[in-house]
Amino acid sequence: MNVLLAVLWKDLTIELRSRDRVVAMVVFSLLVVMVFHLSLPADTRDTAPGLLWIAYVFAALLGLGRSFSLELENDAVSGIALAPADRGWVFLGKAAANWIILSAVQAVTALVFALVFDLDLMAVAGRLAGVVALSSVGLCAIGTLSAAVAVRTRFREVMLPLLMLPLLWPVLSGAVHATRQLLTSGSLSFEPIQFLIVTDGIYLIVSFLVFEYILDE
Amino acid sequence: MLRRGSRVIEARGISKRYGDLVAVADVSFKIGKGEIVGFLGPNGAGKTTTMRILTGFMPPTDGTAIIAGHDIFSEPLAARRCVGYLPEQLPLYLEMTVTAYLTYVAKIKDVARRARAPAVDRALERCGLTEVRSRVIGNLSRGFRQRVGLAQAIVHDPPVLVLDEPTLGLDPLQVRDIRQLIADLTSPQDGNQRTVILSTHILPEVEAICQRVILINEGRKTVDAPLEELTRDGRSLEELFARETTHDVAEEVES
Incomplete structure (x- = not known):
């Protein structure tokens, strides 16, 4: 648990000092939103949930890729690999830091998205934040694991989406389904939430166990 | 022993x-x-x-x-x-201050909470880093960075x-x-x-x-x-x- 908190604190400290990841992710996701706004018809209530999640996933791809390159740049990975603790805690620390950073980006993106597409999100803001936060646990779990694998390959920028997107499909379908329910009817059934909780749990447990071998290689 | x-x-x-x-x-x-x-x-x-x-x-x-x-x-x-390990390429985070970095290493090396600050102070002193403890690592010279590398290797004694x-x-x-x-x-x-x-x-x-x-x-x-x-x-x-x-x-x- 100490290692989880230490890695989380370290990643957030570095991000607060440099702010390069957050700025890049916000700018990129807003650009994506603007592209959708310019290229799609005005009434996008049906497609809005999908568009919002496309912007989120693109932003996540940008930020998650940086998550482990930070460790490899100065061979700092040797520091975390030698921690006298199960390496799964290192994974959870990095995934938690990614989740917090992504959440900040998602909040800004949602505000701009609502303004641009003229959506009233205030009535469902709390529940929408809950759905996005819950879905992002799975997104960050599988994204952090994929980033750890991709960072050691020659084509890391290409490898990350190739590894991450197929694995992300269950989380993404649950997230879009729940977001659509909220934006179209203002209500939310328990099925997509249950599905997201189960998917998050599976992704977290599998990633925790597999990370040891990824770091070894 | x-x-x-x-x-x-x-x-x-x-x-x-x-x-x-x-x-x-x-x-x-x-x-x-x-x-x-x-x-x-x-x-x-x-x-x-x-x-x-x-x-x-x-x-x-x-x-x-x-x-x-x-x-x-x-x-x-x-x-x-x-084991304390100093790899050929220093395992540093250039955006962190020397003290913040060594505190982080002490945490992941499982140094007890109460012993952490004295352990960091001891490593800083042994490696001649006390004067630069609040400096950002990225702004230090190669020699000082090497000292920070050594300090991270010995911080958990x-x-x-x-x-x-x-x-x-x-x-x-x-x-x-x-x-x-x-x-x-x-x-x-x-x-x-x-x-x-x-x-x-x-x-x-x-x-x-x-x-x-x-x-x-x-x-x-x-x-x-x-x-x-x-x-x-x-x-x-x-x-x-x-x-x-x-x-x-x-x-x-x-x-």
């Missing part, structure tokens, strides 16, 4: 293979408490791989190692706790230090300071006398601070003897290094 001179590091038939490539082949040695051992070999000989196995960074394909009484396979966490090219890229004065620091870390006056494995290409460095030499070539241990014995009759380490490594190059050229 380990007695002075008792074995602190024991490599037992360590091998590492990557497919058909053999990086390290059946390497065994024992190092006693308080010894400073020079780990020599040409580039690609398997030194860094061996050191990474000893530190618990990566597992061997065959064999095992005992670090301060802990097997790296059966007690990996206890073994990792006993490990009995074993594994140092990979600790003076690489430093000016002569900085080299002298770092060598003195390494010697101090193993001095009998120090409450916790450490065992050091020092990998370097700078042979005078080995002659200056090491008591014993282990030479690895093409993944195999070829020399393991006290420095005194190797340099008897005015022979130099350079001659030994050339003799043990260049014949292979000649054979390669011939073949």
Whole structure:
């Protein structure tokens, strides 16, 4: 648990000092939103949930890729690999830091998205934040694991989406389904939430166990 | 508690293979408490791989190692706790301050909460970093960064230090300071006398601070003897290094 908190604190400290990841992710996701706004018809209530999640996933791809390159740049990975603790805690620390950073980006993106597409999100803001936060646990779990694998390959920028997107499909379908329910009817059934909780749990447990071998290689 | 001179590091038939490539082949040695051992070999000989196995960074394909009484396979966490590692490329986060970085390392090395601040202060003082403790690492000179690297290796007060090219890229004065620091870390006056494995290409460095030499070539241990014995009759380490490594190059050229 100490290692989880230490890695989380370290990643957030570095991000607060440099702010390069957050700025890049916000700018990129807003650009994506603007592209959708310019290229799609005005009434996008049906497609809005999908568009919002496309912007989120693109932003996540940008930020998650940086998550482990930070460790490899100065061979700092040797520091975390030698921690006298199960390496799964290192994974959870990095995934938690990614989740917090992504959440900040998602909040800004949602505000701009609502303004641009003229959506009233205030009535469902709390529940929408809950759905996005819950879905992002799975997104960050599988994204952090994929980033750890991709960072050691020659084509890391290409490898990350190739590894991450197929694995992300269950989380993404649950997230879009729940977001659509909220934006179209203002209500939310328990099925997509249950599905997201189960998917998050599976992704977290599998990633925790597999990370040891990824770091070894 | 380990007695002075008792074995602190024991490599037992360590091998590492990557497919058909053999990086390290059946390497065994024992190092006693308080010894400073020079780990020599040409580039690609398997030194860094061996050191990474000893530190618990990566597992061997065959064999095992005992670090301060802990097997790296059966007690990996206890073994990792006993090792301080300074890799060739410094494992630093350039955006962090020196104190924040060392506090982070103390946390992941499982230093107890109450002991953390004194441990960081002690490492800062031993490595001559007190004056720059609040500076961002990215703004420090190469010499100070090297000191921060050493400080992260000793912050949890490990009995074993594994140092990979600790003076690489430093000016002569900085080299002298770092060598003195390494010697101090193993001095009998120090409450916790450490065992050091020092990998370097700078042979005078080995002659200056090491008591014993282990030479690895093409993944195999070829020399393991006290420095005194190797340099008897005015022979130099350079001659030994050339003799043990260049014949292979000649054979390669011939073949």
